[in-house]
Amino acid sequence: MFKSFTRILVVVLLMWTTGASAQLNDAPHQQWNQDIVGKSIVYIPVSLSLPLMNIWNDELKLLASEAGIKFTTLDPNLNVNKENQMIASLIPKKPDLIIVHNPDRQALARVLKAANDAGIYVIQINMGSTYQSDAFIGVDAYDLGVKMGNAAAQACEAPGAPSKNLALVTGSLVSQFSIDQVKGQMAALAKHPDLKVVTKQVVNWDPKTDFDKVSTIVDAHKDLCAIVDEYDGEAVGAARALAIAGLTGKTKLITSGAGGKFACEHAASGQIDVNFSYQARDQAIQFMTVAQYLLESHIKPGTVKTTIYTPSFEITKENMQDMGCK
């Protein structure tokens, strides 16, 4: 009687201490429980006011909660000074891993190195910095720029193009992504000496600024064959400006972005002619995969320098069904 009672007690206690779950207790599960469950990841995008960073945020949050990871988002709202302070504040707090989106190639490099030195894994996404941390995961902006340049050339050299003049709109002057993308665009356009870039504008990823600037551009140049706009989150402003000027479909709008519902809607309406999507939802899965790999690897933070370029695909009105648009 007493023996059976203690046996029951032991079983109950064991179930209670192991979480009483139906989980297996083999080596892989033990490793997972030890290295992943209860770890903390902090995600710092440049701003949650733009669709791309929101898609990442939703997906990362979901993945983290499934894995039992503590997930926090910090939003500096396009203020690089504040983003620097936020990352610095994490260094003494020592989360296990941070995922950072750099608005400036230089501004966060030192503090990211300090985080690595303090034993925190650092993954930089889409927009890199001069400091190479444990991993960079993101679209190859140069390659993307080449694709956009080629698409613009194709549009401008197509029969019936209003002219050989095109305009470039870039998100920022100081982000690695923008710098590389413009280089790619220029490299592609260099192969078409008949095409002429009439203006280059910077809009700081703001659709309102984009609208203002493109409105002015199309006022001055009514015959543009294409506008190459860095990011679809801002290019909606350009699309609106073209629509008001009655140039939708005539002046081709070529951009890139997160894909998903936002891109689908604009492709369907014909407001954006070519959109290269880097499929943010898939990217988020890659971020989390590498994050989990780093956490389980026990490599000293800052020692491996992984680069993973994620793919980008063209979304047009024609292929949108295949690209996940309903």
Place this chain on the structure above:
Amino acid sequence: MATIDKADARDVWLRTRYYWSLRQIFADLAKKSWMGPAVPFCVLLIIFASAAIAVPTYFTAFNIDYISRLAVGFLLVTMAMGLSLSSGGIDLSVGSIFALCNFVALLCANVLQYNIVAIFGITMLTGLILGSINGFFIGIWRTRALLTTIVTLIIYRGLYNLATSAYATDIASSSAPSSGAWNALYSGTLVKIPVSVFILIVIAVAAHVALSRSPLGTHLFAVGANRRSARNAGIKVERVLFVTYCASGVLCSLAGIFNAAFLNAAGPSVGSGLELETFAAAMIGGISFSGGSGSVGRALIGGGIIFLISNTLAQIGSSSGVAATLNGIILLVAVGVDTKWTKHKQNAIDKSYINPTYRNYGELPDTGMGTGGPFAMNDRLSDAQAIGVGQIEGPEDIILDRAGRLYGVDRRGLIFRFSGSLFESQELFAKTGGRPLGMAFDRHDNLVVCVSGMGLYSVSPDGETRKLTNKTNRGPTIIDDTMLRLTDDLDIGPDDKIYFSEGSTRFELQQWAIDGLEGRGTGRLVCYDPRTERTKTLLRDLVFCNGVCVTHDNKSVLYAETFGMRVSRYWIDGPKKGQTEVVLDHLPGGVDNINRASDGGYWMALVAMRTKAYDIAMQDPGFRIRMIKRLPQDEWLIPCMNNGCVVKLNSQFEPVESFWDPTGKAHPTVTSMREDRGYLYLAGLDNNRIGRIRLPDANPDWVASESYWGRVTR
């Protein structure tokens, strides 16, 4: 069984209850110039503590190091803002100048690869030029600071956008500069503190000295307080304002350099909104929007508050709207408090400046006519001979020289001399300024005089005036009491040391009755040694220290405490040297001057006679507080000033007889008297004459000066 005397218990309670006054401490503190920033400083500490509670990792070495380096730029810009606010203007272009200088520094460091000296030189020159444009318009063309700097804010921001569109990519694309000195600005330390913080401290100390110790600082605050008055005072307003905005530009350029070294970024958000953040910081630090007040300390405290709030909010990951809203609310509160405090500060100080305390004068001696005591009223002064009627105003003290000429002080800052057999000839002897009071001749026949509001002065026999001292050593008080204010009476010891009294360190001469009403005692007995030219406070907390007289034996100094109704002696020689003892207490009135008499005794003037009502009031501080609060000043109970007498003391300091003018027509107030060659001369603070009566029993050859310095003539 002993019974407890209820009256005694009440006295002890009241004495204890009113010994210290919190109100007085408040009033004194409020008068201090550092009180303005004291409140924001406490706020800063509270915010620091709250940050430490909200962020458990706040006090880690990394975080403290990081935030101190990050704060440098913001604090420098706040100093720039504080500077322009102090000059009565505002520099809203600070954020744009900061951004442009940040850009220039990065261009020099990252793209052009200049060395550190060139980076500093070029960037500071940029700041100077941008600031001088503001200074030119505001100082020389006299445009309004607010409008001018709004315009330059826009222009400079436009220049920044132009410049960055051309070079930002180059800056961002460059590899970090290899210059060690440039990196040291970011990560180096000097004497264990970050280099940038070290430089900030040096700049802050230099700026503090320039603002508080140099003519430029004085001129800046004068211009800020009132431009027209400053101009009338001969200050070159144009130049002051020009320099102010130049300095503001240079401070912003330094901030830009540190920011460039720290963040290495020339993105679109650099310096935007900085003008409002630093404005809020300066306001909350206590730098008034209306100009004329401010300090480096205030700017740093205010800057610290705003910086810590925004940094703490970033650390706890709140959304950026929260910081902006909070800063707005703080600004609103700071502006409101600034307006209200500036308006009501003096009122609050005035209301709490007088703090009555308990004082028991003991039994009131009978002064009734014909009562026979030494204080019994009589009319022995009524037929006093009048000298200089209408020619002299308010002779508080009089004195006679070896030649028998009569000197009287005048409320207009003059000393008159009367000569002739009936003193019919009047001449102006000296102009001292201030309000001359007590006098004494020194060994060399110089007339040493206490000038209220100015200090201790000496007048040579030819009427030449020279300052002896106007400062003494600082006491353990909140208010700096170094400066002598109500210097009242003096006498000179055998070793030429001058012993003089200061009535009160808190009240002016015209408020002397209010000092009595308060009864707290802030008077001093001070000694000036002409050999070392040193001034030293001997006794403090005296209840209106007034008459001073060196005793005949030259061993002690008698000093009167008017509103203590007593006379004490301070030993300057012999075994009791340095000690004090009360020689006469519970007198019927407040004692003014004391002087030597020919028979080895002393003359003593009683001014401000006690009354029963006054005595009771002095034992009830609560009553007097209510009186001060509820009644206008001219209805306050004050001692009876219009009736006084001269009391003769014998050599044992016992009162022997007194001399009165009960009609009050000739000598209503007696504040001093001198015996000379068989006559007694009379003086009164508010009288229009000097009086003289014959002393039939006195030594007709006795001259006061000779009693001090002997018969030797020069």
